[in-house]
Amino acid sequence: MSIIETDLDTVLDVEQSKVLGALRNNDLENEAIYIFREVAAQFERPVLLFSGGKDSITLVRLAQKAFYPAKIPFPLMHIDTGHNFPETIAFRDKLVQELDLELIVRNVQDSIDQGKVVEESGKYASRNILQTTTLLDAIEEFKFDACIGGARRDEEKARAKERIFSVRDDFGQWDEKNQRPEVFDMLNGQIELGQNVRVFPISNWTELDVWSYIQKEAIEIPSIYFAHKRKIFLRDGFIWSAEDDVVFRAEDEVVEERMVRFRTVGDMSCTAAVLSDADTIEKVVGEIRASKISERGARIDDKRSEAAMEKRKQQGYF
Amino acid sequence: MEVLKIATAGSVDDGKSTLIGRLLYDTKSLTDDKLEAIEKTSKQKGYDYLDFSLVTDGLVAEREQGITIDVAHIYFSTPTKSYIIADTPGHLEYTRNMVTGASTSQAAIILIDARKGVIDQTNRHFFINNLLRIKEVIVAINKMDLVDFSEERYQEIKADFEELMGKRDYQDQKITFIPVSALKGDNVVNPSINMPWYKGQTLLEHFEDLDKEDVYNVGTPRFPVQYVIRPKTEEFHDFRGFAGKVYGGELSVGDEVVVLPSMTRSKIKEIYFYDKKYQTATRRSSVTITLEDEVNVSRGDMLVKVGDLPTIDKQFTATVSWMDSQNLNLGNKYVLQHGVNKVLAKVENIHHKIKPDYSGVDTEVSGLAMNDIAQVTFRLNKPIFYDTFKEHRTNGSFILIDNQTNNTAGVGFIE
Ligand SMILES: Nc1nc2c(ncn2[C@@H]2O[C@H](COP(=O)(O)OP(=O)(O)O)[C@@H](O)[C@H]2O)c(=O)[nH]1
Numbered sequence: 238m239s240i241i242e243t244d245l246d247t248v249l250d251v252e253q254s255k256v257l258g259a260l261r262n263n264d265l266e267n268e269a270i271y272i273f274r275e276v277a278a279q280f281e282r283p284v285l286l287f288s289g290g291k292d293s294i295t296l297v298r299l300a301q302k303a304f305y306p307a308k309i310p311f312p313l314m315h316i317d318t319g320h321n322f323p324e325t326i327a328f329r330d331k332l333v334q335e336l337d338l339e340l341i342v343r344n345v346q347d348s349i350d351q352g353k354v355v356e357e358s359g360k361y362a363s364r365n366i367l368q369t370t371t372l373l374d375a376i377e378e379f380k381f382d383a384c385i386g387g388a389r390r391d392e393e394k395a396r397a398k399e400r401i402f403s404v405r406d407d408f409g410q411w412d413e414k415n416q417r418p419e420v421f422d423m424l425n426g427q428i429e430l431g432q433n434v435r436v437f438p439i440s441n442w443t444e445l446d447v448w449s450y451i452q453k454e455a456i457e458i459p460s461i462y463f464a465h466k467r468k469i470f471l472r473d474g475f476i477w478s479a480e481d482d483v484v485f486r487a488e489d490e491v492v493e494e495r496m497v498r499f500r501t502v503g504d505m506s507c508t509a510a511v512l513s514d515a516d517t518i519e520k521v522v523g524e525i526r527a528s529k530i531s532e533r534g535a536r537i538d539d540k541r542s543e544a545a546m547e548k549r550k551q552q553g554y555f
Numbered sequence: 556m557e558v559l560k561i562a563t564a565g566s567v568d569d570g571k572s573t574l575i576g577r578l579l580y581d582t583k584s585l586t587d588d589k590l591e592a593i594e595k596t597s598k599q600k601g602y603d604y605l606d607f608s609l610v611t612d613g614l615v616a617e618r619e620q621g622i623t624i625d626v627a628h629i630y631f632s633t634p635t636k637s638y639i640i641a642d643t644p645g646h647l648e649y650t651r652n653m654v655t656g657a658s659t660s661q662a663a664i665i666l667i668d669a670r671k672g673v674i675d676q677t678n679r680h681f682f683i684n685n686l687l688r689i690k691e692v693i694v695a696i697n698k699m700d701l702v703d704f705s706e707e708r709y710q711e712i713k714a715d716f717e718e719l720m721g722k723r724d725y726q727d728q729k730i731t732f733i734p735v736s737a738l739k740g741d742n743v744v745n746p747s748i749n750m751p752w753y754k755g756q757t758l759l760e761h762f763e764d765l766d767k768e769d770v771y772n773v774g775t776p777r778f779p780v781q782y783v784i785r786p787k788t789e790e791f792h793d794f795r796g797f798a799g800k801v802y803g804g805e806l807s808v809g810d811e812v813v814v815l816p817s818m819t820r821s822k823i824k825e826i827y828f829y830d831k832k833y834q835t836a837t838r839r840s841s842v843t844i845t846l847e848d849e850v851n852v853s854r855g856d857m858l859v860k861v862g863d864l865p866t867i868d869k870q871f872t873a874t875v876s877w878m879d880s881q882n883l884n885l886g887n888k889y890v891l892q893h894g895v896n897k898v899l900a901k902v903e904n905i906h907h908k909i910k911p912d913y914s915g916v917d918t919e920v921s922g923l924a925m926n927d928i929a930q931v932t933f934r935l936n937k938p939i940f941y942d943t944f945k946e947h948r949t950n951g952s953f954i955l956i957d958n959q960t961n962n963t964a965g966v967g968f969i970e
Contacts (some may be wrong), residue, residue: 264558265637270841271800274781275895278854302829305785305843306794391630398627404961417963418651418878420658421891422800422952427961441558441639447946528586 243308262398265446269438269482271422272401273303273385275311276436279426280383283436284341286372288314288327290502291458292387292439295447298456299334299438300385311385312339316372318364319346319484328459343375363507366505373409376433383426401440407431448525452518464498464516472546475509488509500525557767560639562656562689565666570697574666574737575629575640578759581744584631585610604738623916626656626843650911650926651878653683654966658952661770662691662762669702669734675713678912679966681716686874686911686928686968687721690770691897692730695758700736704749709734712806722913725784725945759847771838774803774947777865778796778858779894780813784843796827796843797852799895802949807835808842811861814852820845820861853955855896863938865950872932872970874909874944875923877963879957879964882922883931889964893939894949923965944968 276283287293300309309553315329333340345367350356353374354367378386385416390396400416402424414506417425426434439447451458470490477484483505486492497510498521515521556925576593579585585593587608597606610629610649624663629640643656657663660692667677684692694716702708713732720730734753741747744759744775784806785802810823811841826833836842846856852858859865877883883902908917908929923929943944944951955965 261843264839265843267800269783273796274841278808278895280781302840303798304784305786305827306791306796308789324742391626418655418965418966419656420954421949421952422659423894425892425954425956425961425963427890429955429961443631443632443637445632446637469838512768 248397251415251472251479263290265439265442266302266415268441269296269299270303270425272436272438275426276383276438279459280432280434281400282381283383283385284314284381285309285377285385286309286313286386286387287329287340288503289315289329290387291447291451291462292389294332294456296385296387296438297336297338299335300453309336309338312398314341314343314375314379314381314384315343316368316375317346318504319344321363322459322461322499322502322505323419324459324461327500328457332457333346341359341375343371343378345371347371348374363504365504365507368504369409373375376409380473381433382426382428383434387439388437389442389444389447389533390437390440392520393503399437399440401437402426403437404428405433405435409433409464411435445522445525448522452522455518459502461499461502463518463521464496464513466494467497467510468492469497469510476511477509481505483496483526515535558639559567559636559662559762559765559767559770560641560660561662561762562641562643562653562663563666563683563876564653564663564684565642565697566668566674566676569666569668569671570667570721570737571642572610573737574648574664574697574743575642576605576745576754577740578608578640579629580605580607580698581629581740582631582633582759583907586632607737608845633759638762648677648770650683650876650928653680653688654876654878657684657687657689658966660689661690662693662765664693664695664758667696667712667716669696669698669708669712672712673719675912677716678719680724680913681719682911682913685691685725685728686876688725688772688944690727690729690751690772691765693758693761694730694732695735696732697737699734699747699750699866700739704734704736704741704747706752707752709753717914727797731755731761733761752858773838773946774942774950775863776804776838776860777802777942777947777950778806779896779950780852780854780858781895782851782854792909794845795849795852796845796859798841798843799858801836801838801840803838803947805835805837806858806860808833812846812858813848813857813861813866814846815867816859816938817851817856819850821848821850823847823858831874840935841871847885857894857896859940865942867938867940869935869938870903870932870934871941872906873953873967874970875929875931875955875965875966875967876923877923877927877929879960879962880925881957881960881964883965884922884956888958890958891933891935891939891953892956893941893953896939898939899936900933900955901935902931903934906930906932906933930970943970 345364348371349356354370405546415419469476470479470492498513499510501508515524563571583943593605593609596609612654627642631638641656641660641970643652696709696712704842711868734750735742741749743756743922778801780797780799782798784798786794808823808826823844824847825845887902887904891898905920908920908927911928942950952967953967954963957964
């Protein structure tokens with residue numbers, strides 16, 4: 238007879254604990270696993286875009302679940318802005334090694350050196366937008382036909398209409414007015430040569446869903462997500478890291494040391510911290526539950542204009 | 556966490572966006588920075604109230620036109636449930652979006668402007684929610700503040716709507732009427748003090764009380780195989796796992812199953828979810844199943860219980876909702892995707908168009924244009940294993956893909 242195991246967060250009686258659905262009852266997880274399997278079945282060269290952030294780490298866990306006991310049947314790719322938190326990179330390398338995954342890294346710095354993009358300058362200089370070129374080049378280089386990403390529809394208004402399978406033309410562009418309807422569970426991944434599909438398995442998750450999942454699954458995440466002492470300075474009501482020379486800091490911007498954590502771990506130059514004492518996952522989830530600042534509020538590049546995200550997406554931004 | 560997905564339908568200006576905004580506001584789901592943005596824009600526009608419709612209107616083009624043009628998803632949660640609202644526009648020409656939004660929803664809100672009452676659009680919204688067999692429908696009679704919160708007006712509209720209900724095909728659909736004012740907040744999250752005559756639940760209370768399993772249509776278990784897992788490692792040398800999602804009912808270890816289309820019989824040996832084994836997989840769980848015997852199974856095949864076979868046929872008739880700008884014509888060929896299985900289909904016969912407002916059928920048809928709904932017979936190059944849509948929402952539906960453009964051109968409900 239098979240072994241029956243339970244790992245409940247609630248206590249269930251024995252009879253009920255035999256039923257998988259009653260154990261987990263997580264529609265979002267089931268949906269994400271279903272999507273991963275569709276990707277593996279429908280595409281020849283999928284890749285998981287890995288940023289080192291909590292959303293892409295969650296994706297890796299979901300992919301493990303989708304294909305167990307086999308290995309994840311596609312590589313991870315990191316588009317490295319060169320402005321990553323060192324903790325993120327160390328974490329990435331450890332994860333890849335532990336799970337015996339293939340990792341591809343492509344650098345924004347190379348795109349700059351090749352003269353394909355120009356480094357921004359000034360107070361709000363960021364490499365976030367430059368990533369797009371490096372990404373599109375890498376897609377072409379490896380002939381990827383499906384790029385799996387951790388974007389969620391609740392992150393931002395323009396994302397609310399993104400499909401789970403979102404077709405990009407050969408220029409990586411998104412035509413939001415001409416999207417394929419997605420009915421029931423059926424995902425249509427049929428594309429022309431040269432096109433690719435962006436896939437969003439956790440489309441329907443909210444930030445809190447991700448955090449709760451990380452807690453429940455005891456998934457390891459980079460240390461900067463937890464409260465730590467850091468040298469910071471204030472600008473425009475945001476808290477910036479002053480420990481690295483990536484973030485532009487004017488002479489009159491005063492550095493102080495505070496307990497902070499990061500809610501996203503994107504490009505250091507446009508990722509702000511929040512004041513926090515939450516140094517465990519339980520405390521972080523508690524804080525998020527109570528918090529009233531939306532996650533992207535901590536990303537300065539979206540603030541540039543209300544339609545910022547939509548514009549970047551049309552150009553092929555992830 | 557329980558997830559409840561709700562589709563919304565209403566004509567332009569009935570207050571759909573305001574209602575959704577109100578739900579978010581009263582459940583404290585709006586973050587400070589979003590609230591600030593709304594306050595700022597409302598002020599810029601010179602409104603003396605908060606324009607909640609800004610919560611849902613996403614894309615630039617829409618913001619310019621001031622209307623919603625596609626399916627947008629909005630998220631909020633309460634301590635008991637996570638909610639996803641599929642905001643679909645209610646214009647005449649957007650049947651396709653409503654079908655899309657409703658196809659993945661377990662509940663629907665149909666919005667009526669209390670001043671206008673039941674209008675042609677209402678018929679359409681109801682027709683589509685009924686066609687898609689959504690179990691729970693809330694008829695929210697909005698803008699009650701503009702009709703002096705009148706019970707008489709509410710009863711009048713309710714009676715008109717009940718007349719429609721007599722015509723519906725899916726009679727088991729549960730319908731609940733709630734008088735609301737989205738703008739003022741009556742009966743959305745908080746009970747109304749202006750309508751003491753209404754003794755029922757508020758909109759949110761109603762959703763909170765819905766039992767998760769009750770909102771899904773139950774059928775017989777179907778297990779379409781998505782992917783075959785062969786680890787080829789030392790530890791799992793001979794492992795052949797069939798990955799898929801269980802639809803309709805449960806499957807358990809020991810169940811005798813038939814593999815379609817080969818008709819081979821075997822028994823379920825193990826059910827894996829990640830690295831653990833379970834006795835039973837309930838519906839909607841994404842599991843990996845191994846069989847007692849070495850059976851040839853590939854993507855698109857289906858495991859069903861012995862004695863519980865679906866129909867296996869190369870020809871069937873379905874209600875089709877057309878979603879493409881290129882017409883569906885007699886003799887056209889499409890890729891038909893039924894779950895995860897793909898076959899080629901040819902349009903054999905177009906019987907009649909169905910007017911999606913209960914005004915009858917149109918027998919003079921040559922082809923289907925976008926937003927048309929019609930009864931169509933298809934012939935396939937290979938048999939598929941289907942149930943009727945009535946019996947099985949998942950195994951009774953399919954999409955049609957245009958081989959030239961690769962677009963999802965239509966969706967069908969098998970009769
Ligand atoms: N008086 C009143 N006005 C409302 C109510 N709900 C919406 N409105 C107004 O009706 C107009 C259209 O609302 P909106 O939410 O944009 O409609 P939509 O097109 O269905 O999304 C706006 O001016 C709203 O302020 C209500 O309950 N009472």
